[in-house]
Amino acid sequence: MPRVQCRERYQLPVKFDFRVWFxxxxxxxxxxxxxxxxxxxxxxxxxxxxxxxxxxxxxxxxxxxxxxxxxxxxxxxxxxxxxxxxxxxxxxxxxxxxxxxxxxxxxxxxxxxxxxxxxxxxxxxxxxxxxxxxxxxxxxxxxxxxxxxxxxxxxxxxxxxxxxxxxxxxxxxxxxxxxxxxxxxxxxxxxxxxxxDTPGVLNPLARDADGAMKLALCNLILESATQIHYVADYLLYWLNKTGDYSYVEIFNLKNGPSDNIHKVLLDICQSNDIRFQSYIAGQRAERWDIDRAAKSFTNMFRNNKLRNHCLDIDLLLDYMNKDE
Known part of the structure; x- marks a missing residue:
């Protein structure tokens, strides 16, 4: 499978407030x-x-x-x-x-x-x-x-x-x-x-988006403080960056790999018939359940469905290659 053009680095929205997860x-x-x-x-x-x-x-x-x-x-x-x-x-x-x-x-x-x-x-x-x-x-x-x-x-x-x-x-x-x-x-x-025993204590001074999303993906930060769509987007970024496109096969995606989380979540919904029912003006309507797709996508990592679960592999490679 050809490599996808991936973002050079992951960025959170400017409005994201790191203080909520401390x-x-x-x-x-x-x-x-x-x-x-x-x-x-x-x-x-x-x-x-x-x-x-x-x-x-x-x-x-x-x-x-x-x-x-x-x-x-x-x-x-x-x-x-x-x-x-x-x-x-x-x-x-x-x-x-x-x-x-x-x-x-x-x-x-x-x-x-x-x-x-x-x-x-x-x-x-x-x-x-x-x-x-x-x-x-x-x-x-x-x-x-x-x-x-x-x-x-x-x-x-x-x-x-x-x-x-x-x-x-x-x-x-x-x-x-x-x-x-x-x-x-x-x-x-x-x-x-x-x-x-003591409660878990995070670093209150951390402002690194990459590090924050790694912790969120491993379920080490309350999900309400990070938002599931941000976590799913980081996982997509990390998979594409490491050349792991197994998510295409796991979710039977018809459109192949992508670096756009909105396209991937919509493809997950369409390929797996993930919908929810809503009522508009008294009329029942069905919509694609993007939130459930995002949850399923992150659970792919949390339920150990991937071949690599070490999110710090890039940092380890930098360490091992530091003397070359």
Whole structure:
């Protein structure tokens, strides 16, 4: 299939307001997290492997990691090509992060969880405890942006170590389920280790359209703050940019690939008979359901129907080619 002439870069409308995807509770809860640091021995940061570089909150480093040992957990590892793991590890090693673990909390694979446990125990035993030297128990804080699997990780660790299948913290498939710093949960008996769940906190200073849409596509930002048509348009841009035209076959598009989201969504409606009924002046009429088509298009990525789900592949390629 011939390549489509693609936009050089993705742009959001001028009227788009980035402030809507940083709710007030995020800044309040970050301050509470900082206030709890005196009682914390280790920070575990969870991130989505589909955006291994994009979206990590720099405020976490300046406020949390700089004063406590830190482990970076790349969750949802099954959603990216295994060959990308080493370049990602190399990237973070070059940026001073050596404690990196891959997990899949949804499937609760045992080996990744054991790897994380061993790394946590090593960090807790090797790092100085400062004002907590007299304590016989350890306390871990889990942080990250929304919907990356923080609560799932806590429940998985609890099940693996204590055999307790009852969920200690609520999990959700949408961002914003945890909105405040939670009470601590026991995840180890020997030594006694407790973990504190925290709400997802985005970077309030981020104004990068590309990064924002990557997070929205991975369902890491509330959809109401980004609008589904913008997200669908970004996915189309990204697919065409990477030369992936599988969406044409998936939706049986009669007009082939295009860089125009309006044409693609209309083609999806016409090729798959996606309509809705409306009433105008008391008369029933059928129209193409463009909103449902946009939702179906983005779900193609979210439901793992594509061959590549790492949205940071361009950033990784730039990193790997930087010395050439």
């Amino acid at each position: 709710p007030m509770h995020m800044s309040i809860q970050l301050k509470r997290m900082i206030g709890k640091l005196r009682t914390v021995d280790l920070i575990v940061e969870v991130h989505d492997a589909r955006v291994p570089i994009t979206g990590r909150n720099p405020q976490f480093y300046s406020s949390l990691y700089a004063v406590r040992p830190h482990i970076l957990v790349m969750n949802k590892m099954d959603l990216i090509n295994e060959n990308l793991r080493k370049p990602i590890e190399d990237y973070y090693r070059d940026n001073g992060i050596t404690n990196l673990v891959w997990t899949n909390c949804k499937k609760r694979l045992k080996k990744p969880l054991v790897d994380l446990q061993n790394m946590m125990l090593r960090c807790l035993r090797e790092e100085p405890r400062f004002n907590r030297t007299v304590k016989t128990e350890y306390q871990v804080m889990i942080v990250g942006i929304p919907n990356v699997g923080k609560s799932s990780l806590i429940n998985s660790l609890r099940l693996t170590n204590l055999g307790n299948n009852q969920k200690a913290v609520e999990e959700g498939s949408r961002p914003g389920v945890t909105v405040r710093v939670q009470n601590r949960v026991r995840i180890f008996d020997q030594p006694p280790i407790y973990i504190v």
